[in-house]
Amino acid sequence: MSLHNHFNYIIIGNGLAGLQLAIELSNDPFFDDKQIALIDKSQKDTNDKTWCFWEKGYGKWDSVVSNTWDSALFYSSKKKIDLNLEPYTYKMVRSIDFYKQAKSILSQKNNIHFIIDDVICVEEKKPVVVTTKKGLYTADHVFDSRINPDFFNKKNNYIRINQHFKGWIIESETDVFNTHSFTMMDYRLKDGEQTAFTYVLPFSKTKALIEFTYFTPHLVGDSVYNKYLKQYISDVLNIETYTVLEVETGNIPMTNFPFSKESSEHITKIGTAGGWIKGSTGYSFKHTEKKVAKIIGNLKQNNMPSKGLYNTRHTFYDAVFLNVLKNNNDKGEWIFEQFYSKNTIETMFRFLDDESSFSEDFKIMQSLFSVPFIKAFFKTLLF
Numbered sequence: 472m473s474l475h476n477h478f479n480y481i482i483i484g485n486g487l488a489g490l491q492l493a494i495e496l497s498n499d500p501f502f503d504d505k506q507i508a509l510i511d512k513s514q515k516d517t518n519d520k521t522w523c524f525w526e527k528g529y530g531k532w533d534s535v536v537s538n539t540w541d542s543a544l545f546y547s548s549k550k551k552i553d554l555n556l557e558p559y560t561y562k563m564v565r566s567i568d569f570y571k572q573a574k575s576i577l578s579q580k581n582n583i584h585f586i587i588d589d590v591i592c593v594e595e596k597k598p599v600v601v602t603t604k605k606g607l608y609t610a611d612h613v614f615d616s617r618i619n620p621d622f623f624n625k626k627n628n629y630i631r632i633n634q635h636f637k638g639w640i641i642e643s644e645t646d647v648f649n650t651h652s653f654t655m656m657d658y659r660l661k662d663g664e665q666t667a668f669t670y671v672l673p674f675s676k677t678k679a680l681i682e683f684t685y686f687t688p689h690l691v692g693d694s695v696y697n698k699y700l701k702q703y704i705s706d707v708l709n710i711e712t713y714t715v716l717e718v719e720t721g722n723i724p725m726t727n728f729p730f731s732k733e734s735s736e737h738i739t740k741i742g743t744a745g746g747w748i749k750g751s752t753g754y755s756f757k758h759t760e761k762k763v764a765k766i767i768g769n770l771k772q773n774n775m776p777s778k779g780l781y782n783t784r785h786t787f788y789d790a791v792f793l794n795v796l797k798n799n800n801d802k803g804e805w806i807f808e809q810f811y812s813k814n815t816i817e818t819m820f821r822f823l824d825d826e827s828s829f830s831e832d833f834k835i836m837q838s839l840f841s842v843p844f845i846k847a848f849f850k851t852l853l854f
Contacts, residue, residue, distance in 0.1 A: 478506045480506075481601055481613045482616075483601070484615070485511035485570070488741040492614060509584070511585075515574070520721060521563060523754075525556065525559040526757060535565075537563055537564065540650075540652060542652040543556060543561065543654070545808070547804055555816065559820055564756065588606070593613055595738055615739070616742040619730075619740075622724075627728075629728040630790070631726045632726065632796050632797060636696070637700065638700075640681075640716045640718075642677055642716055643677045643710050647676065647709075647710055648677070650673050660702060665685060665801065667686075669699070688800070723748060727793055731786075747759050749789065751789040751792040785827075795844060810838060813838035814834065814838055
């Protein structure tokens with residue numbers, strides 16, 4: 472493919488958001504005459520993360536889904552909840568499989584150009600100027616996945632809860648795991664009174680991802696994750712001998728930072744930088760799919776790409792939840808126990824997908840009714 476310095480669209484970052492957007496642009500004949508560049512400093516040739524999501528029936532990403540489950544378990548320190556996910560299926564995608572498929576699809580299009588480079592800055596001009604370590608490019612519109620540095624400024628008043636975790640893919644010598652059901656949250660092993668739990672995805676009877684996860688304002692050292700992973704495997708799963716095959720770590724921002732205000736006429740923030748991660752859960756895969764579809768529609772109608780991307784009502788609910796976690800982090804187990812025990816799967820998933828009606832929202836809020844939630848509600852309302 473020939474290389475240009477000017478493009479109709481430049482996508483900065485070949486992560487989930489950038490590649491999903493590029494694929495949808497490439498699939499729509501409307502954009503066949505548009506020159507599109509994807510700039511990333513990485514070749515995206517390693518499995519650097521795992522995405523999970525729920526959906527009904529067949530989905531457009533099923534060809535890269537590696538595992539599925541039709542039921543789930545929730546454990547508090549007091550009770551066990553069995554969750555039949557019907558009509559939903561919980562699906563898992565390994566990032567390397569997604570990257571390979573995306574690059575295979577995009578490499579067949581003559582108007583798609585991959586540029587391996589590191590972006591230094593983007594200037595809001597007409598056309599937009601993108602400066603990299605190796606050169607300079609211009610575009611009619613830029614989709615930028617780089618996070619605004621102001622997000623990391625601890626002096627601002629926005630809530631930042633870290634969903635930080637470490638996971639081991641282990642293989643045991645004997646059959647241990649039920650492949651039909653995964654563990655959404657297990658609070659039987661916690662780090663004090665913090666919101667910390669274990670997440671288990673079984674791949675076979677002997678192989679699973681065991682992940683120890685925190686929803687806390689602060690981080691912990693690597694040895695802390697290791698301690699609780701070992702303890703969960705030995706004391707809860709009763710596995711004596713196993714091999715660690717892979718290690719996964721991550722820190723997903725759960726925040727009320729106003730990412731929606733970051734986009735401008737010629738620059739649209741996408742992915743984490745655009746606030747596409749669900750603030751109260753950290754899930755992003757299906758939210759990204761829906762936001763990409765909205766952007767494609769906006770471009771075809773000559774609207775600003777960011778028009779209508781954000782649901783104010785559900786953003787408010789997320790902020791209430793984050794306020795509770797910030798000020799009453801010990802309430803996390805109780806919150807999720809109420810959430811999973813007092814609501815149907817469809818109500819819960821519609822709520823988490825920002826698709827619920829006001830009456831469904833009211834039922835959810837009733838199930839979480841408590842003094843911390845009342846305080847958080849009014850604090851968020853007045854913020």
